[in-house]
Amino acid sequence: MSIVKIISYLCLLVVLLAPILFFADVLTDSQMRIALLGGTVVWFATASTWINKGDNDSEIETESAI
Amino acid sequence: MPPEAPVIPAEVHEYEREPVPASQWKGWKSFLGMYAGEHAAGTEFMIGPLFLTAGVSAFDLLVGLFLGNLLAVLCWRYLTAAIATDVRLTLYYQLEKICGRRLVTAYNLANGILFCFLAGAMITVSATAVGIPFDMEMPKLTDTTPNGATWIIVVVAIGAVISVIAARGYDTVSKFANIASPWMVLIFLACGVVALKGLRVASFADFWNIFGEGREPFPGQIKYTFWHVVMWSWFCNAAMHIGMSDLSVFRYAKNASSGWTTAAGMYVGHYLAWICACLLYALYIRSGDAQAMLAAGQAPPVAPGPMTYEAVGVAGLICVVVAGWTTANPTIYRAGLAFQAIAPKLSTARVTMIAGAVATVAGLFPAFAMQLLDFVAVYGFILAPIGAIIVFDHYFANGAGIVQNYAEKAGINFNVSVLLAWLISMAVFYSISAFGGVFLSFLTLPAWISCGALYLVFSRMLQKRV
Numbered sequence: 001m002s003i004v005k006i007i008s009y010l011c012l013l014v015v016l017l018a019p020i021l022f023f024a025d026v027l028t029d030s031q032m033r034i035a036l037l038g039g040t041v042v043w044f045a046t047a048s049t050w051i052n053k054g055d056n057d058s059e060i061e062t063e064s065a066i
Numbered sequence: 067m068p069p070e071a072p073v074i075p076a077e078v079h080e081y082e083r084e085p086v087p088a089s090q091w092k093g094w095k096s097f098l099g100m101y102a103g104e105h106a107a108g109t110e111f112m113i114g115p116l117f118l119t120a121g122v123s124a125f126d127l128l129v130g131l132f133l134g135n136l137l138a139v140l141c142w143r144y145l146t147a148a149i150a151t152d153v154r155l156t157l158y159y160q161l162e163k164i165c166g167r168r169l170v171t172a173y174n175l176a177n178g179i180l181f182c183f184l185a186g187a188m189i190t191v192s193a194t195a196v197g198i199p200f201d202m203e204m205p206k207l208t209d210t211t212p213n214g215a216t217w218i219i220v221v222v223a224i225g226a227v228i229s230v231i232a233a234r235g236y237d238t239v240s241k242f243a244n245i246a247s248p249w250m251v252l253i254f255l256a257c258g259v260v261a262l263k264g265l266r267v268a269s270f271a272d273f274w275n276i277f278g279e280g281r282e283p284f285p286g287q288i289k290y291t292f293w294h295v296v297m298w299s300w301f302c303n304a305a306m307h308i309g310m311s312d313l314s315v316f317r318y319a320k321n322a323s324s325g326w327t328t329a330a331g332m333y334v335g336h337y338l339a340w341i342c343a344c345l346l347y348a349l350y351i352r353s354g355d356a357q358a359m360l361a362a363g364q365a366p367p368v369a370p371g372p373m374t375y376e377a378v379g380v381a382g383l384i385c386v387v388v389a390g391w392t393t394a395n396p397t398i399y400r401a402g403l404a405f406q407a408i409a410p411k412l413s414t415a416r417v418t419m420i421a422g423a424v425a426t427v428a429g430l431f432p433a434f435a436m437q438l439l440d441f442v443a444v445y446g447f448i449l450a451p452i453g454a455i456i457v458f459d460h461y462f463a464n465g466a467g468i469v470q471n472y473a474e475k476a477g478i479n480f481n482v483s484v485l486l487a488w489l490i491s492m493a494v495f496y497s498i499s500a501f502g503g504v505f506l507s508f509l510t511l512p513a514w515i516s517c518g519a520l521y522l523v524f525s526r527m528l529q530k531r532v
Contacts, residue, residue, distance in 0.1 A: 015249060022263065023260070037379060037380050039381075043245075047245045052244055
């Protein structure tokens, strides 16, 4: 697994954990918002380099789902 | 488009008029991520809160949604995936064999128009996020027409961007949607967790008491009971499962058990995401503004943009825009393809722009988003009965003594039996709903069965020897 992929997964972990830590009063509201935004930005920046590479599932597409 | 080309340049790009060969079959993992992502869309931000406006109780919501989604999964597994792995054809080609090309075109027109309205609702959802920096007034739950110039400008701008991108082909957007999917699900979850804190939930009992025994529906809404929730959630994607749209997907499956992967879409998108969005709205309606509106006999607005921004900040706003955009885009593209079947001389880019324009006009009217529960029920009700034609033709044609795939064998372009079965079923059951006041989703299954049964009866009467 490449370093970029690891960073991407860590960002998802941040997005998952930030609200939970806020719920547990470990993070403040503004810290949680910054963590979510940071995780979001880095996720899109890093995941775009690998997530569509080498998969052949794109030929299967559903109708417009609700 | 040459005359030999398929009537429907469908959503798939290969094997449109032949069974998918065994070398192209895929395992269940190929379907799992796809379904989980496809059903976490912009509309989920509307649907969750709308349940709350319908006064659902905790049991209705939690158990009703669980059961309704389970029934949907069973339909996908035992009807859609079962037939798809038997015939391995697209919905459109399978329909063409039974109905003939011209009737498939009529079906496609209905599909295209409904897609445009659905995309319009998604544009509305995105507009509630994009409008925040412009201090835009959010549409009220009872609004049907645009509420001001800012609303119109924001919706037209979003619609124009989405339409232009869709007209250029949606490969890039599809790839972007793949990237956004796992993150989007986590943002839904984040909204739910933050809302729980705002609602001071410390135990399951506290969580249960948010909805409690239910309440009176908000002004302009009808009361949803347990069975309303079950039936609505079962049939909100009726076009895809009992309506057989997803034949086009599962024809690639190695075996029918891949149908179980739809559970990922249902329980992530239609359970977790709806409940999280519902919690966001539950938090909002405890605010002073919302309470004042309720006290004045008005329904507080359902505006996903402000709700998510209030809960999780800018990441929430991005999620609302991305969720609306990534789902509106392919919807407009597919609506364009549907229209192209009717006007094949127009280029794909042009028909997509026309579909985008229709969707944008629909997006200007908040009624499609604010009455999304009703619209989605209509969407399933209209398209699902066509799936009954395929199911009854597949399983009961021999028993009923009719010719399977009659249009293909008889060389006809228009199978009258199918049209009569579809129209009579819709007319009868829609009339029962409209004039008898029966909730439309209660009638989707009767209309579906009736359509299939009438198809057998009319085919028996009208089919000629081939």
